[in-house]
Amino acid sequence: MEQEIRAVVLGWQKSDKASVINSILGDKVELDKYFVKSVRKDGEVNGRKISLINTPCWWENYDLQDSPEAVKQELVCSVFLCEPGPHVFLLVINLSLPFTEENRLTIEKHLSLFGEKIWRHTIVLLTQRDSVKSSDLQRIIQRCGERYHVFDFENKSVGVKDLLDKIDDVVAANNAKHFETHDDMLLDIQRKRDENERRAKARQEKVQEKGDLLKEINAVAPLSELRIVLLGWIMSGKSSTVNTIFNHEIFPIRRTQKCTSYTGVVNGRSVTVLDTPGWWKYFSCKVNPENARASILKSVGQSRHMQFPHAMILVVPIDTSFKNEQKRIITEYMVAFGDHVWRHTIVLFTWGDRFPDISIEQHIESEGDALQWLIQKCRNRYHVFDNTNKNNQNQVTDLLQEIDEMVAENSLFSLNPQCAAEEYIHDADTQQDEDISLDDDRVLKLLQQEFNNRFKEIKSRLKHLGMDFTGCTETRSCRSISEPLDFSADEKLKEKIRTEGSRWEVTLMDTFLNNQNPEPSLDLREKVLEWLQRCDEHSSIGFGTSSNISNLEDPEPRDKT
Known part of the structure; x- marks a missing residue:
């Protein structure tokens, strides 16, 4: 038996990873904190040196393709923090909600990043005392050689001792050999991560140099009036962005089906923001709800004031992937809006609180060609918002300043041919994901069916948490499609629709759990009923306008101060 134990701790968001680490080593990890870079924690337990690597979490139902590259790279590189390699991987699973097939697939795909050999070194660590009834959970345990442990938080000393005994069993079963990190696949990911960090610094310096030059020649003058149009896909955080800009909950929580504008004073300036219908992340404009593109053009055309916006703000969530498919749809x-729209566009990354420990440039470089193409099309103009912290008005001031700089830059003629050459190179990359041959009506029906099922799943999960609202609400989603729809011939279409649905369900459930009052209150039932009704609005295909300015269209949890 080795005196030292090196373990990598894996799990999805809210999986109790931090609680497990704190129970083993003492209170060393902040609970419910988002991070990207893996962190090593060292301690001593029963005279043995213990090293635990806390890894970035993936979302519970997210497919591997929906997780950002930066998260996947940092997840894999966790093994290099405990050289020569970890003895064991602790896969933490919280069973407060039923374990589903989607949970199993998410785990299997994320662990596949380490290679097949990871399963020989993995213990499933359950943080609830429920019996292992789920067949999907049993399949995960079987892949781990039937190794699992129910962690006892109430009697930590016994729980830790039993866990260390099982870790010793894993080490013995592998002939005292640790997980091998000198694998070409793992080393290649480490090299890519390191190269991305170098390129991120270069991008950061380039952006800073451009800003400094504009100031040096006195080209930037704050505009007394600003007109801004927000664009982006459903659940991107557009409406929360409006509320952050004005530091106020501007829009009522209701479903609307057209663009909505608001004018207010920000930092002494008159600012008008037009919030526009959102589009699907994975489907083209042909099957997007309410014909979002037509609605935007109609709204802009009807407003003489907004026909000449100073800035188009393209809102992109930071905590999800951006691939060629998203490039094509955008x-x-x-x-x-015409060929020149990109000269007036800034990419605004939302959910900035999810990536507190890496720069936005690292995310851009890690994500790959598609996102870098988008940033280049916008002439390297991008910004980050944390809409959970509406009191941080510095981020708003910086965005308005960036708009000032963009307006100033567009009024200048540049003799530098490099920018034009770079734009040509990126536009010359015409390789696109082939779109599925779609019957628009059929896709809309399939999407409706998917969201109906997701809504029922949300209600089921709330019931599992002790909140049974059966019979209390009559919902649109209860209307079922008359005939089951056959996916069999379209596996790729099935995967697209499932991914849209899982992203929707995960985001809404996370919003609810983040805002749930730990102390039951008299009006909790009423609040949850209201929340369910808003979920039901979203489960109808018509919900896809971004002007559903509800916390569930752009459900970034906001602070209550």
Whole structure:
């Protein structure tokens, strides 16, 4: 038996990873804190040196393709923090909600990043005392050689001792050999991560140099009036962005089906923001709800005031992937505004609180060609918002300043041919994901069916948490499609629709759990009923306008101060 134990701790968001680490080593990890870079924690237990690597979490139902590259790279590179390699991987699973097939697939795909050999070194660590009834959970345990442990938080000393005994069993079963980190696949990911960090610093310096130059030649003058149009896909955080800009809950929580504008004073300036219908992340404009693109053009055309916006703000969530598919769909929407729209566009990354420990440039470089293409199309103009902290008005001031700089830059003629050359190179990359041959009506029906099922799943999960609202609400979603729809011939279409649905369900459940009052109050039932009704609005295909300015269209949890 080795005196030292090196373990990598894995799990999805809210999986109790931090609680497990704190129970073993003492209170060393902040609970419910988002992070990207893996962190090593050392301590001594029963005379043995213990090293635990706390890894970034993935979302419970997210497919591997929906997780950002930066998270996946940092997840894999966790093994290099405990050289020569970890003895064991602790896969922490919280069973407060039923374990589903989607949970199993998410775990299997994320662990596949380490290679097949990881399963020989893995123990499933359950943080609830429920019996292992789920067949999908049993399949995960079987892949781990039937190794699992129910962690006892009430009697920590016994729980830790039993866990260390099982870790010793894993080490013995592997002939005292640790997980091998000198694997070409793992080393290649480490090299990519390190190269991305170098490129991120270079991008940061380039952006800073451009800003400094504009100030040096006195080209930037704050505009007394600003007109801004927000664009982006559903659940991107557009409406929360409006509320952050004005430091106030501007829009009522209701479902609307057209663009909505608001004018207010920000830092002594008159600012008008037009919030626009959102589009699907994975489907083209042909099957997007309410014909979002037409609605935007109609709204802008009807307002003489907004026909000449100073800035188009393209809102992109930071905590999800951006691939060629998203590049193609965004291009479909932006082309409607003319060739010059990109000169007036800034990419605004939302959910900035999810990536507190890496720079936005690291995310851009890690994510790959598609996101870098988008940033280049916008002439390297991008910004980050944390909409959970509406009191941080510095982020708003910086965004308005960036708009000032963009307006100033567009009024200048540049003799530098490099920018034009870079734009040509990126546009010359015409490789696109082939779109599925779609019957628009059929896709909309399939999407409706998916969201109906997701809504029922949300109600089921709330019931499992002790909140049974059966019969209390009559919902649109209860209306079922008359005939089951056959996916069999379209596996790729099935995967697209499932991914849209899982992203929706995960985001809404996370919003609810983040805002749930730990102390039951008299009006909790009423609040949850209201929340369910808003979920039901979202489960109808018509919910896809971004002007559903509800916390569930852009459900970034906001502070209550």
